[in-house]
Amino acid sequence: MSRGLIGIDWGTSSFRAWRMDAGGQVMDIMGDGPGILAAAAAPGGFEGALERAIGGWLSEGQPVIASGMITSRNGWVETPYLPLPLDAAALAGALLRHPSRFGALHFTCGAVSDPDGPAPDVMRGEETEIIGHLATGDGADGLFVLPGTHSKWARVRGGRLTGFRTVMTGEIFAAMRDHSILGRLAEPGPFDAEAFASGVRAGAADGPLLGRVFAARSLALMGRLRPAAIADYLSGLLIGDEVAQEAARAGDRAVTIIGRGDLADRYRIACAGNGIVARVAAPGMAQKGLWNIARKAGIV
Template identity: 75%
Template sequence: MTARLIGIDWGTSSFRAWRMDAAGRVLDSLDTGPGILAAGQEPGGFPGALERAVGPWLGRGVPVIASGMITSRNGWVETPYLPLPLDAAALAGALVRHRAGLGDLHFVCGAVDGADGPAPDVMRGEETEIIGHLAAAGHDQAQGLFVLPGTHSKWAQVRGGRLAGFRSVMTGEVFALLRDRSILGRLAVPGPFDAPAFMRGLDAGRAQGPLLARIFAARSLALLERLAPAQVADYLSGLLIGDEVARMAPPPQVPVTIIGRGDLAERYRIALSQAGAAARIAPPGMARQGLWTIARKAGIV
């Protein structure tokens, strides 16, 4: 089959690409490649990294569409942040076209919430995944909450099939800093997922009192041998996710869709269920579907 579009989800530390036909079916895919931090330091910069990753796909007039941190200030082409509300048509109409020796590239814009307020918030890449889910589910008038776990988790509100608001929470980054660079991490040893420790952490996360004081309890419990070294990381993960969910979860009647992969998405599903929310994990491929949908709206394919 003839390729009609190359879609790329290019993040800070990840690279995923798909070669698609005229119906959006995947002809080839890969999920190995340098994130933008590494790619920017490689020979030839971003063009060189792209050619090494998907060189055989390029050429013959096949357009490329990319989203994620590749469109950030640290990426290849910085695109604007679009104000809310936002849908596939708005993203398609604002694509930033870039001509390169590799062919035409189209970069998806990010989104901004509360640009003129005291605490503005931004996202790059997650908007494409949300659009992909809405398109795949056929929910043109969808309502609900979308949770995208990660280094900076996003809690996004959808109304009438459009992204209407979102907040970012730095849970993933704080967890990594505490585990790898704080005194808490010195008591932790790697091990398989410990569900009881994670559940204890969720309970602590839902508790009252200053979050930083509750975090320190992870050290106290370990020093008093009430938390084994192999349990410290999962307890801390549960505590931070539990605190996040306790502050961000919607009323029970609001549907929650988790867009994510693997262990982290399941941890959020457990935490949301414990908080009384009806949460489900979305099928994979939402970034690819979003890129295809935006490209179709833009007339690229």
């Protein structure tokens, strides 16, 4: 009888794991284990962190599959980046089997876009979420965005990942807010939808991005932007520029957001502000992707 599957989505600052039965149904969830930075520094390193997080699930012969930054240079074991186009079968065929004291762990590969061109790009983990979405049968060819510190814009054709780009909006927003004159007048406050929408419009305008962001300062200087609204205006401007460049100018009228919560909401609003219909994918795409890859690899 099958032991089912343990799937792990292990990122830089997050750890989520699912215990699935032989049919892929989720029986248990661990939602808040340590990310790889914390795990690497903890007693026993990655093995110790894994045992503390989901030791009760682990037993001899239990298939385990993991994706995310745990497969990077700073992770447990570094796996290659696979070239595009990429599908579940290719990810399954390239699984890296790595011994541990819990038995063999299976690590997925990342994906690389344009490795020899002027703008190479890489992902680790998001390819698994996209595969998960496609496997639901709910997915279709088109444009996807996975919001985050580094958001990923991905294009799918014929059920395969054919292109993607990393946009550093989240991280650079924080750097601008915390380490430039743009944040110096800012004060905390609840989400200001009007300021965000105004930023989205500025994000879709012409001109250099690092010129348009200066309005977050000059509007505030002129008393036209409240201190508590500055951060939301800037957030709207950066996400609005991203959406306008990636979707609106490419002619897309629809995009699928893979992600939840506040950040996915901001992307949905910014899409609407650019005349793009955004739908938010059902939750659990990482778990579904891990299941699908493991099935194709025959480890479950």
